[in-house]
Amino acid sequence: SSELTQDPAVSVALGQTVRVTCQGDSLRSYYATWYQQKPGQAPILVIYGKNNRPSWIPDRFSGSASGNTAFLTITGAQAEDEADYYCSSRDINGNHYVFGTGTKVTVL
Amino acid sequence: QVQLVESGGGVVQPGRSLRLSCAASGFTFSRYGMHWVRQAPGKGLEWVAIIWSDGNNKYYGDSVKGRFTISRDNSKDTLYLEMNSLRAEDTAVYYCARDRMVSLIRYFDLWGRGTLVTVSS
Numbered sequence: 001s002s003e004l005t006q007d008p009a010v011s012v013a014l015g016q017t018v019r020v021t022c023q024g025d026s027l028r029s030y031y032a033t034w035y036q037q038k039p040g041q042a043p044i045l046v047i048y049g050k051n052n053r054p055s056w057i058p059d060r061f062s063g064s065a066s067g068n069t070a071f072l073t074i075t076g077a078q079a080e081d082e083a084d085y086y087c088s089s090r091d092i093n094g095n096h097y098v099f100g101t102g103t104k105v106t107v108l
Numbered sequence: 109q110v111q112l113v114e115s116g117g118g119v120v121q122p123g124r125s126l127r128l129s130c131a132a133s134g135f136t137f138s139r140y141g142m143h144w145v146r147q148a149p150g151k152g153l154e155w156v157a158i159i160w161s162d163g164n165n166k167y168y169g170d171s172v173k174g175r176f177t178i179s180r181d182n183s184k185d186t187l188y189l190e191m192n193s194l195r196a197e198d199t200a201v202y203y204c205a206r207d208r209m210v211s212l213i214r215y216f217d218l219w220g221r222g223t224l225v226t227v228s229s
Contacts, residue, residue, distance in 0.1 A: 033215040035153075042203055042219040043153065049213040086153050090214060095167045097143070097155040 002026040002091045004100035011106040012077045020072040020103045022087030030089040032070030034063060037084045046085070047072060074105070082107045110134035110218065112204050117223030120194055130187040130204030130220055138162075138182040141207030143216060144189050146200035154200075157189070158207060172198075194227045201225075 004024035012018035022032050031050060035043040045054050047063035060078070064071045070089075074081055087100035116128040130142070144156040157168045157178040166178050177190040187204050201224050205216035 031213055033213075035216070037153075042221050043216075044219065045215065045217050048208075048215040048217075049210065052210075054217070088153075088155075088215070095158075096169065097158070099145075099153040099155060102152040 002089075002098045004032075004087055004089065004098055006085075006087060006100040006103045008101070009104040009106065011108055012074070013108050014079065015076050017073065017075045018077055018105060020074075020085050020087075020105065022070040022072070022100045023068055024089070024098070024100070025068055026089045026092050026098060027065065027068050027070050029092065032063070032065065032087045032089050034061075034070075034072045035086045035088065036081075037086065038082075043086065077105075077107050079107050081105060112206065112218060112220035114202060114204055114220045114223040117202065117225045119226045119228060121229050122195060122227055124194055125190070125192045126194065126225060128189040128191070128202055128204075128223060128225070130189075132185045132187070132206075135206075135218075137180075137185040141209075142178075142180060142187045143205045143207055144176075144178060144187075145203045145205055145216070145219075146198075147203070147222075148197070148200045151200075156202070159187070191225070194225075196227050199225060199227045 034047040036046045037043040051063045060075045062073045113131045141160045143158045159166045159178045175193045179188045201222040203222045204220045206218040208217040
């Protein structure tokens with residue numbers, strides 16, 4: 001099965017920009033989806049498709065991709081953006097799904 | 109109110125069985141595929157299984173295939189996960205999540221709050 005690799009942790013100063021990366025072979029065929037999870041809470045959808053946000057996600061969140069890598073960018077990070085972020089995509093065979101290893105974003 | 113509510117978690121001995129439920133409300137349940145996703149304590153998310161909207165197609169993650177069965181009752185707006193031969197490594201919070209497909213892009217757009225399963229003697 002496919003794997004999606006993320007950096008374990010990144011930090012960003014309040015109001016600055018941070019980029020979270022997700023790498024895996026399945027991303028050459030399928031878009032990544034990004035989820036945010038805060039401690040003790042269920043994940044919520046942040047970015048899907050090429051660069052689509054649900055209505056409840058602020059426009060400082062954006063997505064992009066290149067080759068086998070997907071990126072989640074937070075432009076002007078806020079304290080409330082501190083959370084774990086997971087990428088996900090369909091597996092190479094198309095019927096299974098895989099999650100990334102997760103990235104803890106700390107806002108300083 | 110659009111929501112998913114899981115139930116059925118608890119403490120179970122290794123080798124025993126447990127059935128989880130996920131009650132859907134606020135949307136037409138029968139139109140959506142549904143997933144189970146789990147998260148071991150302090151660990152990342154792991155996809156468990158998917159069932160298509162009509163219940164005719166089901167797929168499982170390698171770690172649960174042959175032991176877990178996903179099913180649904182569209183007349184009751186409820187998703188199930190039957191877990192057999194449970195192991196300590198199945199200990200996790202189990203989330204149900206709604207499958208959404210837009211222009212061939214598939215993702216989980218709605219999540220429940222999860223139910224904790226602890227496998228321990």
